[in-house]
Amino acid sequence: MTIPSYQECMKPILSFLSDKKEHTVKEIDEHIAFVFNLSDEEKQQKLPSGGAFFYKSRSNWARVYLSKAGLILKPKKAVFKISDEGIKLNAESSVTNIDKDILMRYNSFKEFIEVSRTHKKEKTNHPNVTVESIQEDTPDITFEESFNQINSALADDLITEMKNINNYQFEQLVLDLLKAVGYGIDGEIRVTQKSRDNGIDGVISEDKLGFSKIYVQIKKYAEDNKVSRPELQTFVGAIAGLDGKGLFVTLSDFTEGAKEYAKSQNLVLINGQTLAKLMIEHNFGVSIKKIYEIKAIDSDLFADYTN
Numbered sequence: 001m002t003i004p005s006y007q008e009c010m011k012p013i014l015s016f017l018s019d020k021k022e023h024t025v026k027e028i029d030e031h032i033a034f035v036f037n038l039s040d041e042e043k044q045q046k047l048p049s050g051g052a053f054f055y056k057s058r059s060n061w062a063r064v065y066l067s068k069a070g071l072i073l074k075p076k077k078a079v080f081k082i083s084d085e086g087i088k089l090n091a092e093s094s095v096t097n098i099d100k101d102i103l104m105r106y107n108s109f110k111e112f113i114e115v116s117r118t119h120k121k122e123k124t125n126h127p128n129v130t131v132e133s134i135q136e137d138t139p140d141i142t143f144e145e146s147f148n149q150i151n152s153a154l155a156d157d158l159i160t161e162m163k164n165i166n167n168y169q170f171e172q173l174v175l176d177l178l179k180a181v182g183y184g185i186d187g188e189i190r191v192t193q194k195s196r197d198n199g200i201d202g203v204i205s206e207d208k209l210g211f212s213k214i215y216v217q218i219k220k221y222a223e224d225n226k227v228s229r230p231e232l233q234t235f236v237g238a239i240a241g242l243d244g245k246g247l248f249v250t251l252s253d254f255t256e257g258a259k260e261y262a263k264s265q266n267l268v269l270i271n272g273q274t275l276a277k278l279m280i281e282h283n284f285g286v287s288i289k290k291i292y293e294i295k296a297i298d299s300d301l302f303a304d305y306t307n
Contacts, residue, residue, distance in 0.1 A: 003038065003054045003055050003058065004032070004036050004058060005058060006059075006061040007062070008036075008097065009032055009058055010062045010065065010066055010098035011097045011098045012032060012036075013028055013031070013059070013062055013066060013072070014066060014071060014082065014089065014090045014098065015090060017080060017081060017082040017086065018082055018087065018090045020081065020082060020087070022075060022079050022081045023079070023080055023081070024078055025063075025079075025080070026078075028080065029056050032055060032058075036055075042054075042055065043055060051290065064156075065100075065109070066086070066098075066103075067080075068103075068108060068152075069085075069106040069108060069109040070083055070085050070086075070106055070108045070109075071085055071086035071089060072086050074156070074160055076160065077157075077161060085106070112149075115152065143292075143294070154280060155273060155276035158275075158279055158285060159251065159272050159273075159275075159276050161285070162220075162251055162272070162275075162276075170218065170220040170251065171201050171202075171218045171220075174202075174216070174275070175189050177278060177282070177284050177285075178202075178216070180283075180284045181278060183206075183214065184204045189202050189204050189216075199217050199234060199238040200215050200217060200235075200238055200239065201216050201218045203216070204247075213242070213243070214244060214245050215238075215244050215245070215246050216246075216247045216248075216249065217235045217248050217249070218248075218249045219231075219248075219249070219250045219252075220251050221250050221252040223251075223252050223253075223272075226252055226253045226254055226255045227252065227253070227254045227255065227258055228254075228255050228257065229255065229258045229260075232261050232265070235248055235267075236267065245268070246265070246267040247267075247268045247270065248262075248267060248269050248270070249269075249270045249275065250271060250272065251271075251272045251275065252271065252272060253271040253272065253273075254269050254271060
């Protein structure tokens with residue numbers, strides 16, 4: 001039997017997780033190898049880049065897409081479980097396989113596709129958009145879409161990793177990231193004392209004399225616990241009179257009321273997704289797996305030969 005595509009892997013994965021228990025990536029990959037009766041030789045086949053094994057890569061992308069559709073959950077690193085929506089879909093007798101057509105039922109998956117294809121004028125949450133319409137692209141656009149999807153999946157993994165560290169460790173991670181981004185004179189950021197920080201977790205000097213400062217508050221918070229307007233008001237009160245700007249960072253997100261309030265204040269908000277994107281952009285907590293160079297004709301050089 002040939003190695004299954006990632007779409008062929010989705011239904012077996014959902015069925016495997018239908019016992020409502022948590023299962024590791026290793027268990028899921030082994031199940032895929034069993035379901036498709038892969039030989040030892042097939043299991044050893046690697047991607048052209050020489051990195052991951054073919055079937056494990058396809059199993060991984062099946063999990064990514066199922067997760068983006070909200071059909072499976074990732075409670076911790078390398079562990080998955082089925083969601084309530086996943087249970088409903090798995091119980092539909094008419095669904096014998098899962099592909100992108102089915103995933104497009106779910107708004108979270110549509111949003112994932114939309115984010116990865118920001119170059120398109122036509123948004124993918126339009127009711128007439130089909131899977132076919134998001135596949136009719138030139139190779140360079142397809143490459144860019146794939147690149148964005150890889151980074152989106154990586155961002156989710158980074159958020160999962162950050163969920164598994166304690167509050168103080170998270171605060172230190174954020175401050176270290178700000179140093180890596182380039183904040184602070186000579187990369188120096190002062191950490192406030194925990195016992196009397198008045199809601200301020202770090203102070204960044206933007207000039208050598210210390211005239212301009214950024215005050216940072218960091219709240220880890222669970223995904224369903226969004227930072228509200230009153231919390232921002234308390235933070236603004238804490239930095240009032242300190243003659244500086246405010247930066248509020250959370251692993252979760254902000255309520256609409258909080259976002260509106262921040263616009264009226266000298267306050268910048270960073271949520272979990274933005275935090276993960278900053279980590280990727282500045283190679284913080286991630287490593288470069290492979291570099292691809294996309295080349296084009298040097299028209300100037302050939303012009304010299306033809307003149």
